[in-house]
Amino acid sequence: MVTNERLGLIAGNGRFPFLLLDAARAHGLTVIVAAIKEETDLAINARAAADPNVRVHWMSLGELSRLIETFHAEGVSRAVMAGQVKHKQIFSSIRPDWRLAKLLLNLRTRSTDMLLGAVAKVLSDEGIELISSTQFLEPLLAKPGVLTRRPPDEQEQKDIVYGRTIARAIAGYDLGQTVVVAAQACVAIEAMEGTDATIERAGSLFRTLDIEDAVREHSTETTTLRRSLTVVKVAKPNQDMRFDVPVVGVPTIQTMQRAGATCLALEAGRTLMFDPAAIVTAADQAGIAIVAE
Structure with missing residues (x-):
């Protein structure tokens, strides 16, 4: 299957991002990986080096604006989250950019659902649809x-x-x-x-x-x-x-x-x-x- 569609992959830790990456490539999608410096396995670089239809952009967990700018520049309109991002990171020394800081200040609680739901809303407002992480892995x-x-x-x-x-x-x-x-x-x-x-x-x-x-x-x-x-x-x-x-x-x-x-x-x-x-x-x-x- 061949397609020009580009899928954004927000990669956390563990094997999940790699499994999803392989499944998306099997569907013929070009995959733009937003690799989180604090979480993503460095092996993702080798995976990209072996496949011209996989591109990796490294960014900090706090760089929400850079994530959006990267996806816009790469023509990504659909994205998926795969891999754990440790919840305790929100209490770490990571510095949020202005967009993430504003998002955090407006949250009623910093539960997983509240935080990720707010990120999904920001992405949606920017024309990037966050889709189910199980769509390719049923x-x-x-x-x-x-x-x-x-x-x-x-x-x-x-x-x-x-x-x-x-x-x-x-x-x-x-x-x-x-x-x-x-x-x-x-x-x-x-x-x-x-x-x-x-x-x-x-x-x-x-x-x-x-x-x-x-x-x-x-x-x-x-x-x-x-x-x-x-x-x-x-x-x-x-x-x-x-x-x-x-x-x-x-x-x-x-x-x-x-x-x-x-x-x-x-x-x-x-x-x-x-x-x-x-x-x-x-x-x-x-x-x-x-x-x-």
Whole structure:
């Protein structure tokens, strides 16, 4: 397929920008990458060097005006966001330009939805339509059902039901999209740190409990918590598929294994799985159950 259309790609960190770039090129689109200095993998330069229909422009996270000027100069009328931009960056030493500073001052809150929605509105006012980040990656959306050889056991299923109730509640407040549960007790809730850090925090807590148990190994006391964790990840109630789409990858499974998590529950049709076959293989090897509903 050959087309002269140019797609703007606002690239955050991780593999997501590369997957979207390859998918857009497979559709014959020329891709203009706005690479964020604080986030984007430098490997994007090699990808552009190997393909004359990919051009990369590096800019700071605070340079909203430069982003718009770059897209205008490149003839971009549609753009997509792909890859995480750490929410904590809004509290960093990055200096916003006048356009971004004005946008931040006018926000009621600095939640992800509020911030990215405002950026999308600015782009729209400038004739640049922000489209869904899943438009080119629908085959990677989680399919409904049990995805691994092992289904969740009875206790894990109870944790999933409880975890989804909690996860959807916090997602409704645009706080995070992941909770970690054990024995129907909430061990960790995602905030700005991201999914993997949330899982690691839950694992650290349980390692602390293991140490305490070892100290009193001759005690008659028993623990009320099962020593396995269930990770529940959901989309927001009114998920805007243009940005902040739930994502999991093989590193998620690796982090779960280190933390002692045995089950992963996803939202079917609204969670991207980067390399689904590799994720399932890694989970099967680790004895981790994955289910999407």
